[in-house]
Amino acid sequence: KYLQNYLNWFYIREKFKHESMTTEKMALASIQNAHAIKQYRCNNFSYNVLMTTQM
Numbered sequence: 001k002y003l004q005n006y007l008n009w010f011y012i013r014e015k016f017k018h019e020s021m022t023t024e025k026m027a028l029a030s031i032q033n034a035h036a037i038k039q040y041r042c043n044n045f046s047y048n049v050l051m052t053t054q055m
Helices: 001-017 023-030 036-041 043-054
Strands: none
Touching: 001 023, 036 043
């Protein structure tokens, strides 16, 4: 269920691993996607749809 979120987090963490201003750069990266909060809120719904179609 949360695999995509983990992969996204891992990608961001690796991308900024050697940066000196990690917090600021991560904040900027997180606000670049205007639909991020909508995608986050739809995770449970998407998971439920996936599970009902698999049964």
